[in-house]
């Protein structure tokens with residue numbers, strides 16, 4: 001999966017595409033091929049939602065929001081999580097069962113986006129629409145839509161926050177010593193987050209502002225299998241032993257909050273000062289840590305908005321209406337560019353937490369309790 005960097009040529013091509021009336025963009029007058037095929041389906045139909053294992057709080061919340069939201073919209077919700085063991089095979093079976101059970105739309109948060117082609121192709125053959133949720137499904141043309149926060153932007157925001165945090169907190173001028181972590185290799189998002197962050201950090205590594213003391217800058221060297229905290233903690237332990245007996249660690253790029261806290265635990269366990277650590281997901285413990293001045297940043301990707309958008313798409317499909325998308329050029333799954341609805345992620349530090357969580361009452365309450 002590769003996030004395409006939009007070139008001038010691509011923009012011209014996209015503009016021409018729009019002018020010919022073939023756009024499926026919001027408010028466009030053209031017809032989207034997927035929408036054209038769909039002539040709607042019965043009210044009250046079953047909608048399948050296949051979610052991965054619960055590697056962060058957002059996945060836990062999504063299940064509940066999908067169940068409640070789909071039922072409130074008059075659908076029958078079949079929401080399944082892949083268990084932590086045998087996750088890929090179980091998710092494949094769950095999706096196959098949704099197809100057999102006659103689900104009209106199948107929304108998938110993939111455990112491993114490269115291993116679902118057989119199931120999504122079966123869904124297409126049965127006339128169901130497939131929406132990739134949060135994580136892209138790769139190497140198949142049987143994925144109709146993608147709904148997600150813009151993951152490349154998440155990475156860019158993390159890279160920018162790391163630079164800002166270093167300037168604020170390192171207590172000295174550049175060069176700064178940093179280490180890089182990425183997510184699970186089976187999650188298509190991991191590379192997109194990393195590429196987004198490296199688009200900001202690589203030039204600063206090249207000009208000597210940043211020094212990755214371990215030398216581990218390739219995504220494969222930085223990966224965290226299964227997004228598991230213990231794997232990140234173990235790698236941080238080894239990095240500290242191998243590279244930081246006499247050097248100070250100033251910052252760590254962490255792709256999400258669960259791993260950020262594991263990295264911080266490792267550094268604290270080694271009796272060293274906590275570096276600037278980034279995150280993502282606005283998990284409760286990380287928001288507290290940010291307000292206490294420990295973790296530096298997180299990202300607000302409001303799960304409520306993402307689920308609402310997905311359910312709105314289901315409603316449009318049910319009526320046979322054109323489906324809202326706002327990006328038709330960025331997310332290439334290896335076979336096609338998937339029509340996407342992308343939401344904007346928001347960077348959160350102690351400074352802007354109150355404003356950033358203005359519409360998230362549970363987190364706003366936490367922030368206010370520190371004021």
Ligand code: BGC
Pocket residue numbers: 054055056058059134135183187189227255256257280281
């Ligand atoms: C999600 C992140 C999450 C990670 C681990 C990613 O695909 O986009 O929000 O932190 O999975 O659950």
